[in-house]
Amino acid sequence: MKRILENRLGIWASFKLMGATLNNNPERIAFILHRITGIILVGFIFAHIVSTNSLARNGWESWVAVEVEHLRGINPISIAFFIAIGAAVYHGLNGIRLLLVEALALWIGKPERPKPPYVAPSLKGFQRKAIYAVFVLSIIIWAAIGYVMFFW
Amino acid sequence: MPVDLKAVTRRPPEVVKVRVKRFHPEKGQGWWQTYEIKTYRGMTVLDALLKIKAEVDHTLVFRYSCRMGVCGSCGVVVNGEPRLSCQTQISEKATPERPEVVVEPLYNFPVLRDLTTDFTEFFEKHRKVRPYLIRLDKQERENPALEYEQRPEELEAFYEYTLCISCGLCDAACPVYASNPRFLGPQALAYAYRYLADSRDEGWRLRLEELERDGSVYRCHFAASCSSVCPKVVDPAGAIQRLRRALLAYNLRLFKKRTAKNVEPMKVSAERWPLPPEARLMEGVDLEAQEKGAPVIPKEKLLED
Numbered sequence: 375m376k377r378i379l380e381n382r383l384g385i386w387a388s389f390k391l392m393g394a395t396l397n398n399n400p401e402r403i404a405f406i407l408h409r410i411t412g413i414i415l416v417g418f419i420f421a422h423i424v425s426t427n428s429l430a431r432n433g434w435e436s437w438v439a440v441e442v443e444h445l446r447g448i449n450p451i452s453i454a455f456f457i458a459i460g461a462a463v464y465h466g467l468n469g470i471r472l473l474l475v476e477a478l479a480l481w482i483g484k485p486e487r488p489k490p491p492y493v494a495p496s497l498k499g500f501q502r503k504a505i506y507a508v509f510v511l512s513i514i515i516w517a518a519i520g521y522v523m524f525f526w
Numbered sequence: 527m528p529v530d531l532k533a534v535t536r537r538p539p540e541v542v543k544v545r546v547k548r549f550h551p552e553k554g555q556g557w558w559q560t561y562e563i564k565t566y567r568g569m570t571v572l573d574a575l576l577k578i579k580a581e582v583d584h585t586l587v588f589r590y591s592c593r594m595g596v597c598g599s600c601g602v603v604v605n606g607e608p609r610l611s612c613q614t615q616i617s618e619k620a621t622p623e624r625p626e627v628v629v630e631p632l633y634n635f636p637v638l639r640d641l642t643t644d645f646t647e648f649f650e651k652h653r654k655v656r657p658y659l660i661r662l663d664k665q666e667r668e669n670p671a672l673e674y675e676q677r678p679e680e681l682e683a684f685y686e687y688t689l690c691i692s693c694g695l696c697d698a699a700c701p702v703y704a705s706n707p708r709f710l711g712p713q714a715l716a717y718a719y720r721y722l723a724d725s726r727d728e729g730w731r732l733r734l735e736e737l738e739r740d741g742s743v744y745r746c747h748f749a750a751s752c753s754s755v756c757p758k759v760v761d762p763a764g765a766i767q768r769l770r771r772a773l774l775a776y777n778l779r780l781f782k783k784r785t786a787k788n789v790e791p792m793k794v795s796a797e798r799w800p801l802p803p804e805a806r807l808m809e810g811v812d813l814e815a816q817e818k819g820a821p822v823i824p825k826e827k828l829l830e831d
Contacts, residue, residue, distance in 0.1 A: 378644065379549045379556055379637035387633070387704035395606035396699065401750035401763075405701065408747070475748055479771040482764045485686045485723075491531070494753035495686075496764035 398497060400505050408468050411461035418458035448524060459519050464512040471504045533618035538565045539625035542616055544574050546586065547630040548640045556637075559583075571604055571611040571619070571627060575641075588641035595757055598693030602641050603630040608698040608755045632698040648694055651710045655718035655737075660729025663788070672788035680725040680786070687720035687765055689758040696752035696762050702745050710742040712752035712762035719765035722772060725786045734776045743770050 383390065388409050396402055426437065444451040474480045481504060483495030542565050549556040561578045572590055579586050588611075590600040595613045602611045605619050605628050619627050635643035661667045696712040697703045703711045710718075718737060721727050737743050746766045753763040775781040807813060 377551045377554070379551075379631075381631055381637050381643070382634050382707070383701075383704040385705045387701040390701075396751055396754050397607065399749075399751055399754040401748060402701075402754070405747055405749035472748060476746070476767055476770060477774060479764075479767040482767055485683055485761070485764070487682070487685060488689070488759040492759050494756065494759050494761035494764065496753055496761050496767070497750060 398493065400502070401497075404468055404505050404508070407464060408472075411465040411468075414458060414461040415465060418454075418461070421454075445523065452523065456520055456523060460512070460516040463515045463519075464508070467508045467512050471501065471508055475501050475504075530615070530618045533615040534568055536615075536617040537567050538569060538615070538617035538620055539622050540564065541625065542574070542620045543626045544578060545626060545628045546575075546578075546641070547628075548586070549631070549637050551639055565616050565620075567617075569616045571602070571609070571614045571616060571629060572600055574616060574627065575611065575629070586641075587639045589643075596691065598691035598757075601632050601643075601693045601695050601698065603633060603698065604628070608632060608695040610693060610695070610757050613757060632694055634698050634700070634704050635694060643694070645694060648692070648697060648711070648713070651714040652692065652717060654710065654740075655714050655721075656729065656733065657717045657721065659721065659724065659727050660732065661726075662728045666788055673791050674726045674786045675789045676725055676786050680784075683725075684720050684723035687716050687723070687760055690716060690720075690760045691758055693757065695755045695757065696760075699751035699755045701749050701751070702747060706745060708742070709745045710740065712746075712766065715742060715746070715769060716752075716760055716762035716765040719769045719772075722769065725784060728785050730781070730783050734773060734781070737769065738773055738777070743773060746770075 481499045481501035483499035544561045591597040593612045600611045604614050631637045631641045632643045750763040753761045
């Protein structure tokens with residue numbers, strides 16, 4: 375019989391869209407996307423090692439020829455590659471923001487006395503603008519790469 | 527705390543469904559229960575729970591005390607967001623299209639019964655960061671005769687973090703606290719920074735070395751949900767980043783801190799400041815006589831019953 379109910383959300387909390395229910399918290403959405411893109415990148419690295427290893431036995435040139443064949447046009451491999459590139463772009467840009475915020479405590483404002491409208495200083499510092507910049511920049515770069523990959 | 531300040535002026539839907547996640551420790555089972563209650567303008571979630579307990583189901587268990595957002599004991603999850611139930615208007619969460627409020631016990635805390643959660647682990651972690659001033663002078667600590675010297679800007683550096691009421695909402699919102707039981711949590715780390723930034727505290731070496739050994743500071747990934755849900759705008763997310771910068775500086779042997787000295791108490795001067803010329807006393811008032819004893823109120827000015 376359970377005397378106490380363990381209510382810990384566990385790893386699910388990293389993916390639960392609490393960002394949508396929590397007010398004024400795009401940092402949470404950025405965090406969830408950072409986790410998801412990180413997992414995609416780990417998967418991509420394994421796939422990349424496997425693909426390059428098995429094909430490189432026939433020599434560099436044949437491998438490049440096969441890769442170019444795979445990435446031309448819209449097919450499952452090129453779409454997966456496109457998703458991995460998007461993940462890398464977002465993960466990299468957001469990683470730079472996080473490095474500055476977490477290691478050097480930049481862009482999080484100064485401690486201040488609470489005053490209306492009662493928003494914490496770290497939520498209205500420059501890092502908030504940096505989040506939107508990261509979102510917009512990664513979409514633009516991703517779209518540009520997609521245009522070059524599929525329609526150039 | 528991004529509270530919808532105009533919610534109190536709106537009228538909530540006439541009848542609201544309150545869905546409560548319940549748990550009975552003796553039966554060892556949890557279930558969802560729905561209550562329908564009539565609302566009024568200005569009704570909070572805590573008012574709704576109290577109304578349910580008084581009129582519908584007296585077995586519902588929840589914790590509350592001050593009903594005004596000061597004690598921090600009524601924390602629950604309302605519609606997926608950790609909130610103080612006394613500070614959450616029904617009209618903020620229930621709309622005419624969806625007249626429903628979902629109330630759950632705080633995430634990441636063991637549930638004792640219904641909405642009551644166990645804070646033992648929370649306060650053990652709070653205690654781990656030594657939430658008190660450490661002074662090296664033992665004699666002065668045991669028998670204080672002097673005062674600490676502190677400048678206003680030194681107070682501003684940590685004043686924000688002293689407002690914490692230990693309600694546990696930040697820990698309920700934190701994704702790292704949810705998945706890592708060894709993580710100290712935003713509340714404890716904010717308190718660690720509060721004492722590190724306090725100029726009266728001399729235990730910074732001890733604190734920083736313990737935090738370095740514990741490693742909790744490096745587990746934070748700045749989801750900033752703690753700062754977003756904090757009802758007192760304490761900003762634990764900012765405190766953890768500053769703590770991390772302090773640890774980086776300490777490991778590079780660059781950390782510096784000015785600690786307050788013990789000084790003699792300020793002497794109160796008995797000299798009276800003269801009144802400004804525009805402030806004239808009423809006729810017949812003897813200020814010095816007034817200050818010596820209790821003020822005498824003329825009988826004709828007393829209100830009759």
